[in-house]
Amino acid sequence: MKFKKILISVTLFCLFSAASMAQVMEVGVNVGASGYMGDLNPKNPFDFSGAAFGAFVKGNLDPYWAIGIHYNYGKIKDNDATSSNPDFRSRNLNFSTPLNELSLQVDFNFLDYFAGAGGTKNFTPFIFAGVGGVLFNPxxxxxxQEYELRYYKTEGKQYRNYALSIPYGAGVKFRISDHWALQTQLGYRTVHSDYLDDVGDKYPLADVYGRIDARHPLWINLSNPSQLPHNWNPGGQRGDYRKNDTYFFFHAGISYTFISDKCFTF
Structure with missing residues (x-):
């Protein structure tokens, strides 16, 4: 909780500071798709698996620079049973999780793009980077039967359901009127956690079974659900050796710009 309060406080302070200097304020919404790279998908950076949407408030400091606060929601999932890798199929892990992200991002426009009226360019490619936090629950x-994996300690350890994230990416903006603009972008997030998918280290020394009750009447080995006896491997490697998972969004959106009485000054 302390991490989340600090992140929100710093983000809001930075945004309001930027807003006091900005000559043009912009609000927008976007929709698209989300995906992830990690222990169940180590190689494909375009493996989209769920829907995504978001909103932002941005201060345009000049035609090239902007700073804003962004909220994004997405859902990611993967399943060893559908993998082309036979070792993954025999491992037989799966997961899904919602992602709730709040971040502070800085945009850099490559062209002289005015977010409101009067710019010399009606479009521009741009890049962005920032810092944020994400909530997840695999x-x-x-x-x-569905199981909230974090509570079962499937690798014999507890991890937090929130983490620092570092967003970065690129896109294109199009101005369609004095106030309205369209944009599309692809952005990746490096997460300071290896447990978006509940997989990050080794098989536990003792198997971890799901609870047995009216809602969960069957015994399920959540740490090692493989159907193959030879996959029993206490202390062996369960995931890959990378320490950070990655998730990503592809967004298309629309924004409205509130133009101040004065234009940008140079």
């Missing part, structure tokens, strides 16, 4: 489904 779940797995076996034999029709």
């Amino acid at each position: 779940r797995a489904t076996y034999q029709g």
Whole structure:
């Protein structure tokens, strides 16, 4: 909780500071798709697996620089059973999780793009980077039963359901009127956690089973759900050796710019 309060406080302070200097304020919404790279998808940087949407408030400091606060929601998932890798299929892990992200991002426009009226360019490619935080809660489904994996300590350790994220990416902006603009972008987030997918280290020395109750009547080995006896491997490697997962968004959106009485000065 302390991490989340600090992140929100710093983000709001930076945004309001930028807003006091900005000559043009911009608000927008976007929709698109989300995906992830990690222990169940180590190689494909375009493996989109869920819907995404978001909103932002941005202060345009001049035709090239902007700073804003962004909220994004997405859902990611993957399943070893559908993998082309036979070792992954025999491992038989799966997960899904919602992502709730709040971040502070800085845009740099490559062209002389005015977010309101009067710019010399009606479009520009741009890049962005920033800092933020993300909430997640991985779940797995076996034999029709869903389990919140974090509470079972499937690798014998507890991890937080929030983490620092570093967003970065690129896109294109199009001005369609004095106030309205369209944009599309692809952005990646490096996460200071290896547990978006509940997989990050080694198999525990003792198997971890899901609870048995009216809602969960079957015994499920959540740490090692492989159907193959030879996959029993206490202390062996369960995921890959990279220490950080990555998630990403592809967005298309629309924004409205509130133009101040004065234009940018140079």
